[in-house]
Amino acid sequence: MAVMTYREALNLALREEMRRDPRVFVMGEEVGLYDGAYKVTQGLLREFGERRVVDTPICESGFTGVGIGAAMLGLRPVIEMMTFNFSILALDQIVNSAAKMLYMSGGQYNIPIVVRGPGGPAAQLAAQHSQSMESYFYHVPGLKVVRPSTPADAKGLLKSAIRDDNPVIFIEAETLYAVKGEVPEDPDFTIPLGRAAVRREGTDVTVIAYMGMMYRALEVAEELSKDGISVEIVDPRTLRPMDTETIIGSVRKTHRAVVLEAGAGFAGMGSEIAAFITESAFDDLDAPVERVTGENAPMPYAKNLEVLKTPSRAKIAAAIRKVCYA
Amino acid sequence: MITKVMMPKLSDAMETGKVIQWLKKEGEPVKGGDVIAEIETDKANVELEAFGSGVLRKILVQPGGQVPVGELIGIIADPSDDVSGLATAPVAANLGVSSAPAPSAPLVAVPDHETYRSVPATRTVVPATRAVAVAAAPVPVAGRVKASPLARKVAGQAGVDLRLIQGSGPGGRIVRRDVEAAATAPRMAPPPVPPARPAASVPARAAFVVPPRPEAEYDDVALSPIRTAIAKRMPLAKAPIPHFYVTADVAMDRAWALRAELNALEGQPKVSVNDLIIKACALALLKNPGVNASFQGQGIRVHHRAHIGVAVALDEGLITPVLRDCDVKPLGQIAVESRDLAERARGGKLRVPEMTGATFSISNLGMFDVDEFSAIINPPEGAILAVGSVVEKPVVENGEVRIGRRVKLTLSCDHRVMDGAMGARFLQDVKRLLQEPLRLLA
Numbered sequence: 001m002a003v004m005t006y007r008e009a010l011n012l013a014l015r016e017e018m019r020r021d022p023r024v025f026v027m028g029e030e031v032g033l034y035d036g037a038y039k040v041t042q043g044l045l046r047e048f049g050e051r052r053v054v055d056t057p058i059c060e061s062g063f064t065g066v067g068i069g070a071a072m073l074g075l076r077p078v079i080e081m082m083t084f085n086f087s088i089l090a091l092d093q094i095v096n097s098a099a100k101m102l103y104m105s106g107g108q109y110n111i112p113i114v115v116r117g118p119g120g121p122a123a124q125l126a127a128q129h130s131q132s133m134e135s136y137f138y139h140v141p142g143l144k145v146v147r148p149s150t151p152a153d154a155k156g157l158l159k160s161a162i163r164d165d166n167p168v169i170f171i172e173a174e175t176l177y178a179v180k181g182e183v184p185e186d187p188d189f190t191i192p193l194g195r196a197a198v199r200r201e202g203t204d205v206t207v208i209a210y211m212g213m214m215y216r217a218l219e220v221a222e223e224l225s226k227d228g229i230s231v232e233i234v235d236p237r238t239l240r241p242m243d244t245e246t247i248i249g250s251v252r253k254t255h256r257a258v259v260l261e262a263g264a265g266f267a268g269m270g271s272e273i274a275a276f277i278t279e280s281a282f283d284d285l286d287a288p289v290e291r292v293t294g295e296n297a298p299m300p301y302a303k304n305l306e307v308l309k310t311p312s313r314a315k316i317a318a319a320i321r322k323v324c325y326a
Numbered sequence: 327m328i329t330k331v332m333m334p335k336l337s338d339a340m341e342t343g344k345v346i347q348w349l350k351k352e353g354e355p356v357k358g359g360d361v362i363a364e365i366e367t368d369k370a371n372v373e374l375e376a377f378g379s380g381v382l383r384k385i386l387v388q389p390g391g392q393v394p395v396g397e398l399i400g401i402i403a404d405p406s407d408d409v410s411g412l413a414t415a416p417v418a419a420n421l422g423v424s425s426a427p428a429p430s431a432p433l434v435a436v437p438d439h440e441t442y443r444s445v446p447a448t449r450t451v452v453p454a455t456r457a458v459a460v461a462a463a464p465v466p467v468a469g470r471v472k473a474s475p476l477a478r479k480v481a482g483q484a485g486v487d488l489r490l491i492q493g494s495g496p497g498g499r500i501v502r503r504d505v506e507a508a509a510t511a512p513r514m515a516p517p518p519v520p521p522a523r524p525a526a527s528v529p530a531r532a533a534f535v536v537p538p539r540p541e542a543e544y545d546d547v548a549l550s551p552i553r554t555a556i557a558k559r560m561p562l563a564k565a566p567i568p569h570f571y572v573t574a575d576v577a578m579d580r581a582w583a584l585r586a587e588l589n590a591l592e593g594q595p596k597v598s599v600n601d602l603i604i605k606a607c608a609l610a611l612l613k614n615p616g617v618n619a620s621f622q623g624q625g626i627r628v629h630h631r632a633h634i635g636v637a638v639a640l641d642e643g644l645i646t647p648v649l650r651d652c653d654v655k656p657l658g659q660i661a662v663e664s665r666d667l668a669e670r671a672r673g674g675k676l677r678v679p680e681m682t683g684a685t686f687s688i689s690n691l692g693m694f695d696v697d698e699f700s701a702i703i704n705p706p707e708g709a710i711l712a713v714g715s716v717v718e719k720p721v722v723e724n725g726e727v728r729i730g731r732r733v734k735l736t737l738s739c740d741h742r743v744m745d746g747a748m749g750a751r752f753l754q755d756v757k758r759l760l761q762e763p764l765r766l767l768a
């Protein structure tokens with residue numbers, strides 16, 4: 001174990017996988033000479049050379065398409081989106097080519113590609129650069145979607161994503177890059193996709209949250225513990241495939257659930273989780289599943305409005321109290 | 327969406343209700359489940375909850391206004407909804423009880439006995455006035471019981487009837503904790519005993535003062551809601567029900583000693599003589615289900631639960647909170663719950679479901695130094711037990727006179743439901759249980 005930042009954990013995962021498998025290469029804007037816009041690819045160009053660390057023009061649809069072609073022919077590209085907001089430009093390549101190729105080629109071409117980069121709200125990035133882009137992808141059959149919350153998860157899940165034979169959308173968070181945590185240095189350490197983690201054990205209510213919302217939930221849980229409310233926090237880590245078993249197991253124990261989501265809530269991850277909890281654990285519920293989501297508005301630039309747009313600790317606490325009838 | 331706010335019907339006997347106050351103003355936003363007004367019924371003051379969300383657009387009955395059940399008293403709607411038609415229209419559309427006078431029930435008719443209907447879990451009694459004992463029929467407000475899925479599951483496993491539980495969740499939803507409270511323990515530790523009420527507890531010691539003669543030759547006193555209900559209900563109980571009475575003299579020496587021993591135990595709830603009698607009746611009712619029965623017109627309903635109404639005297643009248651499932655509750659729990667119910671009855675804090683659903687009643691005037699008396703049956707129950715004072719007196723045993731403790735119990739029975747022998751057998755069992763009181767602990 002070593003203590004390192006989320007950013008360093010990602011860098012280590014890339015480095016280890018590139019050492020382990022010569023087919024793995026990274027490609028994207030500023031990933032080489034500039035060491036990556038958020039320094040995730042720092043030092044990779046020096047170690048692996050420009051055939052495996054490829055700087056591209058500013059054209060997401062182009063380099064994502066090149067990556068998919070490379071994957072069809074046997075390579076294992078890791079495509080960096082400078083931010084995931086830019087993946088909208090590559091949506092056609094990801095949704096129509098990467099996600100469907102295995103199906104449409106009758107099983108001839110699988111696409112072992114990872115599209116990674118930061119996403120979700122950060123500090124005053126405003127409307128176009130604060131989006132929780134996962135909702136654009138987890139709806140699509142054929143894509144796996146990962147949102148790792150801790151440095152260890154970042155490393156273990158990125159390695160699993162690279163080793164996966166199918167397209168994986170791997171969305172990090174700018175706000176978490178500097179978060180430090182213990183990370184196994186073992187190059188064989190991986191975390192399988194589709195496994196949730198219980199971040200905090202509790203008995204009264206299950207809060208399902210990932211990334212920044214998960215950390216916020218931990219703070220709220222601490223506050224509420226003073227009032228005798230025991231909060232269990234489940235971090236799904238992989239949104240698709242979703243570890244419904246762990247979530248349902250937790251809800252069966254606590255009988256109440258609150259789902260947090262940074263993005264706007266309509267047809268969001270909260271809706272999906274609330275739906276399958278109701279389907280699978282109806283008779284175990286002592287209250288309707290509650291969602292706390294971002295407001296239905298573009299992210300404002302003004303700091304005070306930005307605070308209003310995102311789920312606050314107060315809103316989270318209120319939702320938890322509501323389902324606990326406290 | 328437009329939600330009509332109606333005067334709720336909260337008891338069998340209730341025909342009109344009075345708006346005490348509105349807790350929301352016109353134009354104020356309202357969420358479903360919000361308490362919007364306080365209503366005075368013939369039984370109690372209750373909080374009226376909104377069944378829909380929006381804005382309280384119109385208040386049609388001002389505080390102090392008294393209207394028939396079912397009358398439109400307010401309107402909740404979205405700000406954009408047109409409510410002008412509703413707000414000005416007379417109330418003729420509402421259940422038909424308002425414009426035409428309700429046909430008065432024939433006086434000789436036995437009141438219909440309610441099949442168990444859902445008790446609306448949304449209403450709570452607020453402290454203020456007293457509820458009345460005689461109107462203890464199940465509250466006849468139709469509608470499904472709101473309960474969380476888990477509460478339903480737990481209730482099913484524990485054999486708890488959700489219709490009898492007051493929900494504590496939003497909009498009166500019954501949640502798990504409500505079921506568990508009903509299934510296991512008394513809701514709360516008995517509240518501290520308030521300062522003794524001199525009139526009730528130590529009548530003999532109060533100074534005897536004749537008040538000065540008033541100027542007026544007489545006063546006409548308006549009927550309070552509780553007196554109105556008693557006045558209306560009692561003739562419907564006493565007149566049509568053919569009462570007969572059986573009395574027994576019960577030796578209470580062993581019960582008295584057992585009670586003293588129980589009450590000397592530290593950390594145990596204090597048990598009253600009445601608690602012992604409640605438990606004895608509950609067991610005897612199970613053994614004599616014919617007494618635990620109600621006349622239903624075409625048939626007799628035989629109850630297999632001993633839900634016992636325990637009469638509590640208030641200054642304003644009588645109230646009978648119901649102690650449920652006395653047949654299966656241990657004596658200590660009966661003691662805690664009966665005291666809790668009585669205290670809350672005196673504080674006017676009983677909930678509606680706690681005043682309904684008894685299968686048998688006990689009225690105890692022992693504290694008033696009464697030898698014996700006969701009580702009026704509280705329909706749809708089939709019998710009621712009247713308890714006098716436990717007194718020391720000379721008793722003859724084996725040809726010798728000694729001092730013993732005795733109490734006189736008088737059972738009033740509905741002859742349509744049972745005959746003398748059945749009532750006597752029941753009383754015999756109560757007597758035996760009280761004279762062999764360890765059976766009450768078994």
